[in-house]
Amino acid sequence: MALAPSDCIFAVLCFEGPDRYALAGGLGSRVSGLTEALARSGATTHLYFIGDPGAPSVEERIEGRLVLHRWSQWISRYYPNGVYDGENEKLYDFNETAPWHVADHLAQLAVKGRKHLVVLGEDWHSAEAICRTSDLLHARGLRSHATLIWNANNPMGFERINWGRLGYIANLTTVSRYMKHYMWGLGQNPTVIPNGIPEHLVAPIPAAQVQRVRSALRADGAGPVFVKVARWDPDKRWNMAVSAVSRLRGRGIAARLIAKGGIEPHQREVFGNAVAAGLSIADVPVGESPTPETLADALRSAAAADVINLQGYLPVDLLQVLYRAADAVLANSGMEPFGLVGLEAMAAGAVVFTGSTGEDYARPFQNAIVLETDDPGEIAQYWDQLQSSPALVEHMRQAALATAAEYTWSEVLSALFHRLDYLAAASPR
Amino acid sequence: MAKHLVIYTLAHQPHRLKLPAQPIPPGAAADDIARCLFDQRMDQFYFGRAAGKCYHPAIAAFTEFLCAGGKLCFGISETLLDQITRWDPSLLEALTGFVHHPNCELITVEPEHSLIFYLDIRRFVEGLGRYRQRLEREFGVVAQVADTTEMFMSNDLYFALARAGMRGGFMDGRSWVLDWRSPTHLYHHQLPTAILARHTDLSDDVGYRFSNRSWHGWPLLASDWAEWIAKAEGDFVFVGWDFETFGEHQWQDSGIFDFIAALPGELKRCGVECLGASEVMDRFADHSFDLPLPAFPSTWAGDGGVGFFLGNPIQQALFQLMHHAYNKAILTDDPALVDLAVKLTQSDVLHLTQWFGRSGDEAQVSAYFTPREWWALGPDRIVWEAQQVFKNFIAACDPAAVAAVRQSTPLDLASDLDDREDGSDPRGVTRERGPQEAHHKTKAQ
Missing domain, CATH: 3.40.50.2000 (Glycogen Phosphorylase B;)
Incomplete structure (x- = not known):
């Protein structure tokens, strides 16, 4: 027993x-x-x-x-x-x-x-x-x-x-x-x-909050909008994410990256590469106790930037709103023991690009996009596929929610x- | 023949260093620094063990000894007194009753069992006086006689005891100090301040050899020992032991408590009267001899010289670090940090590293007293980490030292002296400026 x-x-x-x-x-x-x-x-x-x-x-x-x-x-x-x-x-x-x-x-x-x-x-x-x-x-x-x-x-x-x-x-x-x-x-x-993950993460997210943040993310005609939340660490493949945004923009697509990192020095390398690739960066403080409203306002203040660097503490509930509001979440780590961010983003019903190491929960093209390489072209390629298949996107969002509920x-x-x-x-x- | 016996015991537990050395947060307050330097949990463990095996039963045994007509001089370090107060109220009660017994003479000691007298003789004198006052407050008894750490005695320490207002002190009766003299007389040097010389052999019969089955005198019976006392030439025999001899160094099953119980009767049978140290000073004041005291101190530890504490390079390194730690604390102007630095000069730090690179009886004793928990580090790491404790402390004093520099005028006296072209001291003393100083002054101008 x-x-x-x-x-x-x-x-x-x-x-x-x-x-x-x-x-x-x-x-x-x-x-x-x-x-x-x-x-x-x-x-x-x-x-x-x-x-x-x-x-x-x-x-x-x-x-x-x-x-x-x-x-x-x-x-x-x-x-x-x-x-x-x-x-x-x-x-x-x-x-x-x-x-x-x-x-x-x-x-x-x-x-x-x-x-x-x-x-x-x-x-x-x-x-x-x-x-x-x-x-x-x-x-x-x-x-x-x-x-x-x-x-x-x-x-x-x-x-x-x-x-x-x-x-x-x-x-x-x-x-x-x-x-x-x-x-x-x-x-x-x-x-x-x-x-x-906590049970409340799989609860429905208020649509109004998502819409408010989504409209702020897409202000100035931006899109697709990717969100990446991770330490500034090479294992997290920030450079891959930045390069993918750069490639899409090179093709005339107004891609944008919302970055939420830590205090690690790798940030300087990533942003150096972003600037070298022609991307503009804006630091956006989120304030002491951010809400969907204040976050939306903060995002709008930097509407022209290609990379928005969110500074400050974002509570998990607000991250869920952000994940859901984004077109995709880049949890594209090269080495991930488990990949909690990917699972949390799936709980928000997000389209998630994961890596292919410890993310046992991710099933390619069923509940997530599972990246097998560090090639930014892989992100861009799969984004193109998703653009051409809204049904797959919706299927993946629903499957992601179901998977998260199992965890x-x-x-x-x-x-x-x-x-x-x-x-x-x-x-x- | 000696018809009088003076017995002295010292009770002490150290502040054990916390090994491996605990890193100290920058800017830490003195209390927090202390918890990084000293292993209070280890102290409590060893205190508890000593209390059970020694302090409780030995106080009971010696109380009976006193009631049976015996007399005892008793010293206790402030370190141990604090531990008793904190961790064992019933022992404090028993101790108070014991000290109040009319046949018990309370001896004041260097409170931290430290070697501060090497670093700052004024603080040593102040420490003796302060602790004597504390003992008076705690027990209502004014101690007249002092023991120094590990019974160190030298020319300067003798005068320090005199400056502290003590009536007398102790020294170990080593032949290299006494020369042709016997330890069984009262001594002094230039001043009336009295010195009792410990009878090393008769002390060590009990303190070291009592349980030694390969010793020809084993088993030592109270009757035999009392006869040896009575047969000693001179006015009196002064013996001294760690209080922990009774129950901890010599375990109960060795018969040590039976020995104490039988002693009053056997001494009486042999015509030996117990006296307190002050009583001896009264009785033999007119029969006291001048004793030239050595510049290098004697001690009751080891073979009687400072080699027990400074005999290996590790001990010497630690001793240097004691100096640096104390000096650094002085430069902070923070009394709490200075108190910590004094605690770091406890002799136990050197006692517990005596074994390094050595073998033989003394090394075995030193290793025996080294906390069992430390040995998991291995000998090299023990001594490295012990040094690290001092280095951490010195670094931890930085913020306070910086503040002191910023708040004070730099070395007022020296600058005053340098600034006076006529070489006169601001206190009104005129001095000659040496040629090098004059040259230096010229260059500076």
Whole structure:
């Protein structure tokens, strides 16, 4: 019989989390959605993350079943620029303290409540903490009460992991078959448990909001309008996206790229190439608390630009509006462990161009355009095909919505708990 | 024959360095710097272990010893007193009762168990005085006698004790200091400030050899030891031990507590009377001898010289870093940072790296006291990370040092002196300007 959520206490160890301070990328979205879904499913869930130093150190949500532990706040006070500012200092403290809290508090709670403790570490920052948690549970005679899982969302920091130790004490999981194969090369065989998206992302998006943003995107006669949301990283193939826009414009098509990146320096190279290709760029701040209305206004202010560089934080709900309003979303990464942006865009009913690595959810010409190369001509070519086949576009939008619905957290958790039963039985001790 | 016995024990736990060194956020406040430098969780663990094995049972055992007519001089470092206050209220209560026993004489000590006297003798003197006042506030007892860190004693330290207003102090009775003299007499040097010389052999019979089954004196019985005391030539025997000897260094199953329990009766049988240090100073003040004190200090640790603390290159490097850390803290004008720098000069840092590149009994003792958790790093990394703690601290003082430079006039006295062409000191003292200084001044002009 599978473990039920109410049988478990989850401890999730992750640098990122639901605070804006702690949201740096897909990991923050994942862990926020995962922990919330776990709590809603009935599992008491404790998330240890590098939270906002100005927020309460402990906060209960969802009738007390989700407990946020904002860790290392005393260090974060010296590092205002988000979760990875002062990374090494925070990592030291996280490794030094979070495992003790899990072992001394949660494990005791689990034993008293006759619950099974599931400790889930996310990405390389938590690898050492998971190992120490195992050691501490052993020292307290509680190791057999716990299942330790370490999940790889991407290969970043793999060189800093002691694989022999981690693989010995924890069950390893990852988010796609691509990552599974990647980790085979490290002598590990992780179980694949896909990423998920919050249920509300598959809810219909208000048409008026979409229309307002769409008209702003297409102001000045622009079109097609592509949206790309990713870190400024070569793996994300920003240059491919910019070149595709350039090629289309070279053919007299008023293509435009709406870019939302991070703070990474690769941006300069991308924009340098864009300018060299004759594209104009406008920086557009989105403001403190953007709405569809303010976003539309901001977009209109830069209506003449070929590339609009959105600056500032865009909440996920507003991104959904943007995805849906665009003609296509370019999630064209060259290396993507899972591709959460692609899935989120599909949940918005967008036409999505994905890469062909970890995007297990993408099926070529059924629910997405799956790019096999880094050739910008491939984007341009498939765009031409879509232009000539509105039915395919509509079919892909509907199929994308259906696919996204299969990846909501409730669906993913169902698979997780089936897996968990086996993992608990096979758990390293 | 010695008919008097003075027993001194010192209780101490260190601030253990946090290894590997924890990186310190730039601009961190002193409290946050402290949590990066010192491993409080490790301190709490080892304190808890020592409290269970030693402090609670040993205080109980010595209380019975006092009630049976024994007398004891007792010192406790401020580091340990803070730990007891924070982590074990019942122990603090027991300790308070113990210190108030009329047969217990409270000894003041260098509060941080530090080597600050090497770096800043004035701060050493101030520290003794401040801690004596704290002990008076905590226990209502004014200590008259002081022990220095690891019983260091040298010519300058003797005068420092005198400047601190202490009536007397201790030194280890090593032959290279005493020469032809016996440790069983009262000593002084130039001043009435008294010195009790620890009887190394009779002390180490209990402190080091008690559990040693290959020692010809094993098992050591209270009756035998009392007889050895009684047979010693001189006025009195002064023995000194770590308080942790009782239960932690010598485990309970060694019979160490039985030894203490039997001691009052055996001493009485042998005609040996226990005295406090102050009582000895009263009784033998007229029979005190001048003792030339060495420039290089003696200590009760190791073979009695500073080699135990400065004998290998790693210790010497750490000792240099202690200086740099302290100097840097001084340049910040921030008392909290200076306090941290003093904590970093604790002798334990050097004690716990004595084993590096060495073998033998002393290295084994040093390695034994090195926290078990550190060994996972390996010996090379232990000493590297220990140095890194100091380097991190020095760097962490930068913001405060910058602020101090911006807020203060640079080295007022030196600039005043340089600016006076007649060479007169602004305090009114006229001095001759040397030829090099005159040349320098000319060039500068």
